[in-house]
Amino acid sequence: MKGVFLISACVSVIAVVTICVFLFANGVPAIAKIGPSEFLLGKSWKPLENKFGIFPMIVGSIYVTAGAIIIGVPVGIFCAVFMAKFCPQGLYKILKPAIELLAGIPSIVYGFFGLMVIVPVMQDIFGGSGKSMLTASVLLGIMILPTIIGVAESAVRAVPESYYEGSLALGATSERSVFCAMLPAAKTGIMAGVILGIGRAIGETMAVVMICGNQSVLPNSITSGVRTLTANIVLEMGYAADLHRDALIATAVVLFVFILIINTLFSIIKNNKE
Amino acid sequence: MDYTETAVMPVKSAENQAEGINFRTWKQRLREYKGRPSSLILKLLMLFSAAVTAGVLVLLTGYILIKGIPALIEYFPGIFAWKYTSENVSMTPAVINTVIMTVLSLxxxxxxxIFAAIYLVEYAKRGSKLVKVIRITAETLSGIPSIVYGLFGYILFVITLGLSYSLISGAVTLAVMILPLIIRTTEEALLSVPDSYREGSFGLGAGRLRTVFRIVLPSAVPGILAGVILAIGRIVGESAALIFTAGTYAAVPTHLTDSARTLSVHMYALLSEGLYTGQAHASAVVLLAVVVGINLLSGFIAKKIGNKSC
Structure with missing residues (x-):
C-alpha cells in the first residue's frame, strides 16, 4: 500500500510538470514565431492583421491588480487588526463567518454584482460606459479582502501579547500599541497575505471580464477601459484558431510566469518567517 | 499631556460593578482619546474597514436576494423545466450537470x-527531499489561476487527447484544481490525531497500514469532510476552468464525452448573451444559496471537531 500512497503523493508533482510542459510547449513556439519583443512589448493586438502584442494586457493586469491592492490592502489590514484585537466576542462570531462567506462566493457572482451594481454607479459618477480600470479595481479590492484579512489576522494574533502590554505600560493608547508595536512584528505575515491577494487579483478572470471594458489598448486614465491577460484569454479562446490560439496560450504562459514569481516570493517570505 | 484626563478609573456604582471592574461608560471611553487624535483616527479607520467588509457582504447578498427571488417567481415553472429551450432558459440541466461534475471530480x-496526505503525514521521513518537492508543487497548484487550468485542460484533454468539450475533460481539470485543497485539509486533520492513538495501536500489534485505516483515518474524518465540502464549494463556483473544457452545452449529458454546462457556466453564458438578465438573477440566487449552504455545513462540521477535542 505504501507504493499507492507514494504514487498519490506524486500526482501533484506530475500535475505541475504536465501543466508546465503543455503550456510551454504550445506557448513558447508561438512567442518565438511572433518574436519575443513583438509579443511582450507590442502595443497592438489585432488577430485579424496577425498583430499579437500583449503589452496593453500586461499593463492592464498590473494596473488593475495595483488598484485592487490600493483599495483592498488598507481596508483588509485595518479590518484584520480590528478582528484580532478590538472586536467584541459577540461581533466576532458574526464577522468571522461573514468573511468566510465572502471568500466562498463564486467569482461569477461577484462579476454579476459588479456589472449590475458597481458599473451603473461608476456610470453616474464618471460618465461613459462605467466599465473601467477603476470599476475592476474596486471589485477586485473587495474580492481579495477575505484572503488578506485571514492571513493578516492570524499574523497579528501570532505576535506575543507582551509587545502589546509593554507598549501599554509605557503609556501608549491601545490603538497606538497595536499599530506601532504589534504591526511591525507582524509585518512578514501581513506581507505574505498581501502577496496571496496579488496572486488572486492577477489571476481573477470571470469577475474582471464583465466589468473592465476589455478594450485592448493602453489605458490613458483610471476611468478608461482595460483588458487584462485573463480577460484576453476568455474573450477570444472560443473562436481562435492557429497562431491566434497559440498566441492566447502564450498569454497564459505569461500569466503563469507571473504567478510562479508571486508564488516564489510568497514561499521565500514564509520560509524567512520560520 | 493631561494624565488625569486619560487615566480612567472604573466608577464603582452598584450597577457598574455587575458589569465587572473594567466597565467604562461611552463618555469615559471617548475621553480617553482626548489629546490623542491619531488613536481616535486609527480606531475610526478600523471600525470603518470592518463596516465596509460586512457592508459589502450585506449589499451583495441583499441585492441578489431582492432581485433574484422575484425573478425566480416570475419565471417559475419554465426556469425549472426539465429541458432547456431558448424560451424557458431552464437551469435544471445546469443544476444536474453541476451535481454530476462535482461527484466526478470528487x-x-x-x-x-487523502492517500497523498497519508503518505506525507504517516509514511514520509521528516525533511526528505521528495516531501519538500511535493509540498512546493502542491502550493504551486493551489496558486495557479483557474483560467490557466482551463487552458491546460483545453490543450491536454480537448485537443491532444481529442475528448472535445466534455464532462470528463472538465471533471479531470477540476480534480487537479481541488487536489491541493484536499491534501492540505487532510494533512491538518491527520496531524491533529494524537500520537497516543497510533502508539496504542502499534502497542496492540497492529501494522502501520491497519493503524492508518482503522485508527487514524476514522478519527480524522470530520476534518477531511470539512475539506471536501470546501472543495465542493470551489467546484460549484468554478466557471473559468470549465468554459473551455466542459463547454457550454445546456442539456443533461448521456455520456462522459458530452459537453455540459454547470450552473456557474450557465450564468456566464446568460450574462454574455446579455438577453436573459432576469434568468441570470434567478440562477445567481440558486448559486448563492448553494454556496451559503455549503459554508454553513462546513462551519458546522468544523465546530463539531472543536467540541470533540475539548
Missing part, C-alpha cells in the same frame, strides 16, 4: 488527495 480527487 471521485478522482478525494482518494488521491
Amino acid at each position: 471521485v478522482m480527487a478525494v482518494p488521491v488527495g
